[in-house]
Amino acid sequence: MTINFDYEKCIKCKKCYELCPLDIITWENDVPKIKYPNECQICFICQAECPTKAIKLKIPIAFW
């Protein structure tokens, strides 16, 4: 499971950081970072709510 941020698109609104129900996303040096990638439940909230589509979840095929 990987979560990629496109920092050129990110407008630092903190929505992903505030909305992740599991606190997977942390806020460091004024940008969002993934803290616990293996605990992500792939709820897609961060990707869906990012206003600039700066987040892309990559799900391993084996997960399905």
Ligand code: SF4
């Ligand atoms: S929701 Fe998107 S634009 Fe907002 S801080 Fe997160 S990555 Fe950046």
Ligand code: SF4
């Ligand atoms: S997909 Fe859900 S659990 Fe995973 S980082 Fe995004 S908001 Fe958090």
